[in-house]
Amino acid sequence: MKKNLILLITFCSVILVGCFGYLEKEEERTKINEFEQTSEELKKKVVHYETDMGPKKSQNEAVVVQPVVIKLLDPNTSTVIKTIRPTELGYEKDFTVYVNEIEKIVKELARGSSTTTGYDQKMVLDKEADDGKIIKGSPMVILKESELVEKILAASSKNATIALPLYVTESNYSAANIESLDDVVIASYTTYFKSSNTGRNKNIELSANAIHNIIVGSGDYFSFNSNVGPRDEANGYQPAPEIINKKLVMGIGGGICQTSSTLFNAIDQLHIATLERHHHSLDIGYVPKGRDATVSYGTLDYRFQNISGVPFIIKSIYRNGSLTVELRTSEDYMGMLKKNQ
Structure with a gap:
């Protein structure tokens, strides 16, 4: 009996050891499966990351950084005109x-x-033709340099496209009031010349005709060179004496400074901002000393801004031996007109 009991206990122990060994192996298999699943999930995440971020680079492979490029754009044509x-x-x-x-x-x-x-x-500036029609001029265009420099400096660390800061100023007058601009003479000046110098007189006549009937709106800018244009043989100008570096020499267009000086002396009677005016290197006889305005196409100009408060029209009257410049405006504007005292 005792022997049988011992055999029974031994058999049960073997079974229990086997069971515990089986359980341990099952637990180990479970852990292995869990590890393999986790490993597969990690592999998927790595593949997904590499897909998003691009191919992996080797340790020795250099990262290429593209240089910054700034493009300057013409806002009128939407084209790139400069790359920096x-x-x-x-x-x-x-x-x-x-x-x-x-x-x-x-x-x-x-x-x-x-x-x-x-x-x-x-x-x-616009000009009224002899038949009353308006010959259109062109507006003032300014590229604001300081503004563009600031924009470029602010964008210098990154790629950017910058539109040029162009400011356009149109002539400021009402087309409905053109006919009435001839109402009242608000300023006038006359200079005289010898009728015997045909070349010089022709140059005065041509330049006087070029500024005749020019409409100067309120706030407008006037440039003698821009409105009269080149003084050359192609435009009918002739050789005549002119002052250059304190010497009297022959040149195409000699005499036009009498037109610009006559205009200045009329304009200066109004409240006008003179932007550019030059003196001759020698005294001249057709205006008092210091009251001249010499011009030379491409270099010296006579420029002003109309701050008189009203638009006006320039009338130039060329006669044999004299030139008169009149400034006229509408009678309705007389109460707003500012004149020099």
């Missing part, structure tokens, strides 16, 4: 040098160079 690469102009080496280079680029865009035309354009 800041690093090539010293942006990361010497900021002062970089700023100077940007200012040079902007200045040339605005004012042009010997080979290019700038965006800045002087106002060419």
